[in-house]
Structures are given as C-alpha cells and as structure tokens.
Amino acid sequence: MQRPGINPEHAEMSDFLCDFCRQEWTAAIPMVEGHRGSLICASCLTIAYTDVFLLNLDAAPAPATATSTCTLCLQDISTPSWKSPDHACFICKKCINHAASVLAKDPDFNWKKPSPAK
Numbered sequence: 001m002q003r004p005g006i007n008p009e010h011a012e013m014s015d016f017l018c019d020f021c022r023q024e025w026t027a028a029i030p031m032v033e034g035h036r037g038s039l040i041c042a043s044c045l046t047i048a049y050t051d052v053f054l055l056n057l058d059a060a061p062a063p064a065t066a067t068s069t070c071t072l073c074l075q076d077i078s079t080p081s082w083k084s085p086d087h088a089c090f091i092c093k094k095c096i097n098h099a100a101s102v103l104a105k106d107p108d109f110n111w112k113k114p115s116p117a118k
C-alpha cells in the first residue's frame with residue numbers, strides 16, 4: 001500500500017508500506033506486489049508461509065461470517081489464508097505460494113521458503 005496522503009507523483013520507496021505490518025519498503029527488505037499496489041514484505045510472508053503451509057493454520061472466518069478478500073489478488077478467500085495480526089488484511093494460500101516463489105527466485109535477496117523445523 002502507499003502511505004496515506006502522499007503525492008503519488010513523487011512517491012519514494014519509503015512511501016510504500018507492507019499492507020500487513022505497515023513496514024516501510026527499504027532496499028534491505030524485499031516486498032512482493034499484488035493488485036492495486038498492495039505489498040507484502042518478506043517477514044510477513046515468512047510468517048504467512050509458515051502458518052499456512054507448515055502449520056496448516058487457517059485464518060479465514062467461518063463461511064457464516066462476512067467473506068474476506070485477499071489483499072493481494074482481491075478475490076474472495078476460499079482456501080486457507082493468513083491474517084495480519086495487526087490489521088484486517090488477508091492473504092490467500094495461492095498468493096502466499098506465488099509471492100514465496102517470486103521472492104525465492106530474486107537473486108538480490110537470500111530469501112528461502114521456510115522449511116519445517118527439524
């Protein structure tokens with residue numbers, strides 16, 4: 001996401017924030033972009049990947065409650081998902097997997113998909 005109230009014509013890197021933890025984008029922290037300027041940083045992605053793929057946790061509310069929309073792909077969540085602990089933002093399993101693949105291939109960062117604890 002962009003920092004609220006900035007001039008998009010003169011947006012700087014630090015005006016872009018992770019939607020899930022509101023961490024500023026810096027050269028040291030890789031981020032993966034979703035639709036409409038949504039962003040997830042590597043640390044949120046690590047937690048999301050661990051929760052959903054390794055621990056099989058599912059943050060999606062029961063179908064009886066309002067549906068949640070994935071912040072990155074803007075689709076209604078029908079698969080297991082991860083919710084930001086601090087904000088009402090969800091990321092679906094598909095987007096976690098996609099973002100993790102993008103990040104793992106980025107040669108500038110030594111990010112790897114979390115693996116199960118041994």
Ligand SMILES: [Zn+2]
Binds near residue numbers: 021
């Ligand atoms: Zn984050």
Ligand SMILES: [Zn+2]
Binds near residue numbers: 070096
């Ligand atoms: Zn998604």
